[in-house]
Each structure stands twice: as structure tokens, then as C-alpha cells.
Amino acid sequence: MKRLGLAGYAALSLPMAMAMLPIYMISPKFYGDALGVDLAALGVILFLTRLLDTAQDPLIGRLVDLLQRKKHGWTFLMLISTVVLAGGFVMLFAPPSWDESGLLLWLAISLIIVYAAHSLINICYLTWGARLTDDVAARAHVTAWREAFGLVGVVVASVLPSFWVSDLGARAGYQIFSWVFVVLLIIGLLTTLLFSPRPQISIGK
Numbered sequence: 001m002k003r004l005g006l007a008g009y010a011a012l013s014l015p016m017a018m019a020m021l022p023i024y025m026i027s028p029k030f031y032g033d034a035l036g037v038d039l040a041a042l043g044v045i046l047f048l049t050r051l052l053d054t055a056q057d058p059l060i061g062r063l064v065d066l067l068q069r070k071k072h073g074w075t076f077l078m079l080i081s082t083v084v085l086a087g088g089f090v091m092l093f094a095p096p097s098w099d100e101s102g103l104l105l106w107l108a109i110s111l112i113i114v115y116a117a118h119s120l121i122n123i124c125y126l127t128w129g130a131r132l133t134d135d136v137a138a139r140a141h142v143t144a145w146r147e148a149f150g151l152v153g154v155v156v157a158s159v160l161p162s163f164w165v166s167d168l169g170a171r172a173g174y175q176i177f178s179w180v181f182v183v184l185l186i187i188g189l190l191t192t193l194l195f196s197p198r199p200q201i202s203i204g205k
Helices: 003-010 013-034 039-067 073-092 100-130 136-168 170-195
Strands: none
Touching: 003 136, 003 170, 013 039, 013 073, 013 100, 013 136, 013 170, 039 073, 039 100, 073 100, 073 170, 100 136, 136 170
């Protein structure tokens, strides 16, 4: 497999990895420290939304299995999940000036959207990589490239927000970061769709 194809496939891993750190670590700190949400209530919301995410993964897997064999089904799933993930991520870090109950509701809805979209695109993406080749050595190369790009994404998500937050404050800083994430997510998706080898899928009627 050529390096262009490997890089094309791995490109989406960078923004996908960028999403995880903000979801699990930055958003609780943002809502707790910057917005003043009660930590106990915050913990309940995080637990329940994560539990829902775990329960819905098998259903999302069935949806992917059903639609990926349709003509353009794979592209449709990737595009839709990217749009929803982008919207949910921006929503997560752009809460309205509501009271604590309203902010908890906003957080819960945002996390449900982000979790569902991220799971959908991630299942598609990982399955894509597994179906690029049956050769063990080639699969190792695919995984290595994907994990390398993902590591870069984790580093970017760890470093970038701190600059904007320190200069502009939590609200403005995280909102800028969320829009940067959206841009990188779109670039990553388009790069993967255009330059990665296609997964080997039997198309149904």
C-alpha cells in the first residue's frame, strides 16, 4: 500500500483523537470551574450519558452493517456523522447563559449528540481500516499510521486550548478550539474519502 493511501486513510484519525480529550477531561472542567455547575450533578450527567453511549454502540454497529453495503452507503454514513459531530462539539463548548439546571440539560444533550456521532464515524472508520487489506503486515502499517496521526491529535488537543483560554478566557478560548476542531474534522474526512484506498465491501442490491 502506497504512503499516500496510508496517509489519506490516517488523516481522519487526527481530529477523531482530538475529540476525546475535550469530551472526557476538558468539558467537565469547563462546566465545573468556568460555569460553576455542581460537581456531583456534573458527575451524574457524565455517568448517565456515557452509559447511554455504551448501550447504543451495538445498535450503531447494526446500522453501519446494514447501510455500508448499499451504494454510497459508506460515504453517506461518514458525511452525516461528521456533520452531527461537528455541530455537537461546537454546541458543547458554546452553552447559553442559563441557570445550573439549564446548563446540565445543555451538557447532557450535547454529550448525547457527540457520543452518538463519534461512535458512528469511529465504527465506520475502524472497519474501513480493517477492510483495506487481508495481509497481516499491511494491516500493521495501516494501524501504525492511524495511531501516529491519532497521537498528534491528542497532543494538539492537549496544547492548543490552553493558549486561547489563558488569553481570552474559558468561554471564548474553548469556542475557538471547537471551531478549529470542526475545520480539521472536515479536512480529515475529505482527505480520507479522496485519498484513502476504498474498503472491500460487497454492495447489495
